[in-house]
Amino acid sequence: MPSPAQVPLRSALRAWVYDRVIAGMTATWYRHVLARLPTGARILDVGIGTGAALARCADVVRAKGLGVVGLDIDRDYLACCQAALGRAGLTGHVTPVLGSVYDHRGGPYDAVYFSASLMLLPDPAAAIAHVASLLSPDGRLYSTQTFHHHRSPLLEWAKPLAQHVTTIHFGRVTYEHEFRKAFADAGVELEELSTMRSTRYSSYRLAVARVPDAA
Ligand SMILES: C[S@@+](CC[C@H](N)C(=O)[O-])C[C@H]1O[C@@H](n2cnc3c(N)ncnc32)[C@H](O)[C@@H]1O
Numbered sequence: 001m002p003s004p005a006q007v008p009l010r011s012a013l014r015a016w017v018y019d020r021v022i023a024g025m026t027a028t029w030y031r032h033v034l035a036r037l038p039t040g041a042r043i044l045d046v047g048i049g050t051g052a053a054l055a056r057c058a059d060v061v062r063a064k065g066l067g068v069v070g071l072d073i074d075r076d077y078l079a080c081c082q083a084a085l086g087r088a089g090l091t092g093h094v095t096p097v098l099g100s101v102y103d104h105r106g107g108p109y110d111a112v113y114f115s116a117s118l119m120l121l122p123d124p125a126a127a128i129a130h131v132a133s134l135l136s137p138d139g140r141l142y143s144t145q146t147f148h149h150h151r152s153p154l155l156e157w158a159k160p161l162a163q164h165v166t167t168i169h170f171g172r173v174t175y176e177h178e179f180r181k182a183f184a185d186a187g188v189e190l191e192e193l194s195t196m197r198s199t200r201y202s203s204y205r206l207a208v209a210r211v212p213d214a215a
Contacts, residue, residue: 047117
């Protein structure tokens with residue numbers, strides 16, 4: 001991984017676009033989830049990206065003394081993430097790690113969090129099952145993301161196209177039944193699926209899940 005001082009121009013540009021388009025919205029989602037975590041919690045942030053969303057919540061991370069492992073497969077984003085964490089004074093709280101969720105060995109974690117990163121994975125159920133095995137006995141899995149209320153073939157076609165233009169991986173258009181199925185297939189119980197914000201066509205939702213035999 002390049003050091004923050006060596007971030008190539010293309011990487012910095014990709015991160016800049018990401019931060020302008022997405023991070024403002026997902027920072028609000030992070031805040032919803034971090035507010036629920038106990039003091040001193042150990043967290044796995046799957047797909048930390050540029051770290052901009054988490055950095056905007058630096059006050060909560062510090063006040064609660066949270067310890068975060070920030071995982072991502074994108075070198076460009078992770079290089080910028082290190083710099084963002086430094087600027088936010090989070091270097092002692094957040095450790096960026098280059099790697100895929102499917103290969104990650106770590107924990108135990110009190111919380112595993114997917115912010116806009118679960119349903120863009122090639123096999124969400126396998127990812128859920130794997131991270132569930134890294135949770136502490138009373139740990140929880142959190143996910144925040146956009147849901148679409150009605151099927152939209154146009155959006156399903158346009159989303160991958162938007163990735164080519166912006167370089168941001170928006171993932172697939174997600175409907176509630178597919179999301180629920182991923183958890184059911186993983187054998188992980190979806191305890192809560194609440195709405196943070198809703199419009200006529202879509203909603204931003206927060207999911208909380210647990211391993212059935214755990215507390
Ligand atoms: C839409 S971004 C979300 C970034 C951040 N969590 C936020 O909410 O602002 C999704 C992130 O997931 C990462 N990602 C994709 N596949 C992954 C994998 N297999 N393991 C870990 N991260 C992955 C992408 O590189 C990207 O940074």
